[in-house]
Amino acid sequence: MLNFAYHRPDSLSAAIDAARVEGADILAGGTTMIDLMKIGVREPSALVDITGLAALEGLEVGADRIRFGALARMADVADDAELKAAAPVLTESLWKAASPQLRHAARLGGNILQRTRCPYFRDTAFAQCNKREPGSGCAALDGGETNLHAILGGSDACVAMYPGDWAQALIAFDAEVTTQGTGGTRTIPFADLHVLPGDMPEVETILEPGEIVTEITVPVVPALKASHYLKARDRESYAFASASAAVGVEIEGDVVGDVRIALGGVAAVPWRAREAEESLKGGPLTEETAREAGRIAFAEARPLEGSAYKIRLGADVVAGALMTAKSRANGGE
Amino acid sequence: MTHDRSRPRAGISRRSFLSTSGAVGAALGVGAGDAAAQQAGPDVAAGDQPTITLTVNGQHRTLNVEPRTTLVEALRDNLGLTGTKIGCNQGQCGACTVLLNGRRMNSCLILALVADGTDIVTVEGLADPDGALHPMQQAFAENDAFQCGYCTPGQILSAIACIDEGHATDAAEIREYMSGNLCRCGAYPNIVAAVESVRDSQEG
Numbered sequence: 001m002l003n004f005a006y007h008r009p010d011s012l013s014a015a016i017d018a019a020r021v022e023g024a025d026i027l028a029g030g031t032t033m034i035d036l037m038k039i040g041v042r043e044p045s046a047l048v049d050i051t052g053l054a055a056l057e058g059l060e061v062g063a064d065r066i067r068f069g070a071l072a073r074m075a076d077v078a079d080d081a082e083l084k085a086a087a088p089v090l091t092e093s094l095w096k097a098a099s100p101q102l103r104h105a106a107r108l109g110g111n112i113l114q115r116t117r118c119p120y121f122r123d124t125a126f127a128q129c130n131k132r133e134p135g136s137g138c139a140a141l142d143g144g145e146t147n148l149h150a151i152l153g154g155s156d157a158c159v160a161m162y163p164g165d166w167a168q169a170l171i172a173f174d175a176e177v178t179t180q181g182t183g184g185t186r187t188i189p190f191a192d193l194h195v196l197p198g199d200m201p202e203v204e205t206i207l208e209p210g211e212i213v214t215e216i217t218v219p220v221v222p223a224l225k226a227s228h229y230l231k232a233r234d235r236e237s238y239a240f241a242s243a244s245a246a247v248g249v250e251i252e253g254d255v256v257g258d259v260r261i262a263l264g265g266v267a268a269v270p271w272r273a274r275e276a277e278e279s280l281k282g283g284p285l286t287e288e289t290a291r292e293a294g295r296i297a298f299a300e301a302r303p304l305e306g307s308a309y310k311i312r313l314g315a316d317v318v319a320g321a322l323m324t325a326k327s328r329a330n331g332g333e
Numbered sequence: 334m335t336h337d338r339s340r341p342r343a344g345i346s347r348r349s350f351l352s353t354s355g356a357v358g359a360a361l362g363v364g365a366g367d368a369a370a371q372q373a374g375p376d377v378a379a380g381d382q383p384t385i386t387l388t389v390n391g392q393h394r395t396l397n398v399e400p401r402t403t404l405v406e407a408l409r410d411n412l413g414l415t416g417t418k419i420g421c422n423q424g425q426c427g428a429c430t431v432l433l434n435g436r437r438m439n440s441c442l443i444l445a446l447v448a449d450g451t452d453i454v455t456v457e458g459l460a461d462p463d464g465a466l467h468p469m470q471q472a473f474a475e476n477d478a479f480q481c482g483y484c485t486p487g488q489i490l491s492a493i494a495c496i497d498e499g500h501a502t503d504a505a506e507i508r509e510y511m512s513g514n515l516c517r518c519g520a521y522p523n524i525v526a527a528v529e530s531v532r533d534s535q536e537g
Contacts, residue, residue: 003380099512
């Protein structure tokens, strides 16, 4: 690891001032940042450690909104009994991610900003990576292994997949992100935080230099209570999603009122499957309609040779997650 | 959010014992010999080696580290505590697991500067001074829960935390909550048995 300067500011304004400097990166739990620095993908000249900013910790499960401090730890939030009862998708998508050790270190703000696991992004022996070195090409599209790559939202410049789990629960339930930067405070719909790769895959979010995520909030809706995160992966635990779904339903009588579907392990950014949701609204939720929703969710997929398996797997995961959510809506586990 | 970090934990109760008997250990602090060394402040330049303080297994230790020094490097290289192992060195294998303020973490992904002022438990801090093994160490031996032993210090720290967190209800939950510790010898069934036996003895 190359050496770097280290700053531990004791106020948010000092952190913003230090983090806006060219070459500076923000350090929270460090589970992504230190890893990327060791493998030479990130070489910051300075790290701004924000973990001393205790005001950014905390979790508040309110009647109308759930508020997550950006520095809340994945492990604490995943184990919160009140949150689990109110919004199971928001705890399941945390404890099914990473390992216990990583979840104790990692913070929620860093979790939503985690970087892709594309092997060509992570291996600097490959010169071609438009995300790491703009304009250098894409080793995955140029004959590389493509089994870990996006089938939704990719571009001709980049097919790197967004690997996070919790983000899928956030986008499904209309979360908002509050930030503070040189321009003051702003609140961003979570769905607007990440940007599609297009021809500039090096730009992953709308955050400005020095802008720090301070809080994430989720409005409480009935479908949160009957929600579920289903994650299919190569091994039973401690692996990134091959395909996953964050879902929730509100059923009135036999008719779907509200339904939320987001897809993990398959897209370039956190991915809301709105057309699949629309296909279910106003009708019954059955195994057949759930399967149809799964098919619709992947109708626009553009698979590569190695990632074609994700279409069928992903559709099955959506259907399976919806049936669990239905069972929860009916009072089951 | 009020998470009760004060409830008794196996590691902490043992540490409390060590801290009351650690007067000799406190004099063993290494790395503080550089009179010009600065205490780590809010700003450290690249290449500087400020002084940090860690409480390791109940003993106060001062040492000098660069910004890029990781906690596992500080433990092994600065303090000579080589029980904590470096496996993958990128947070995937769990061999470097330690307890930091009671939480299990991968010490290869934590900067030593970030750990300044924290309380660390490594495998060296588990046995009693008279040599009596910690119950989890004893259970690993009795259940043949290792072959080569390289992952074992991390497994044992993680297993202690697994029970303290309440995530050892049954074998399936133990496997899930021990998944951050890889064992390439494949001793997993015996590791699960060791965790179950300690859980059962604590319940009794």
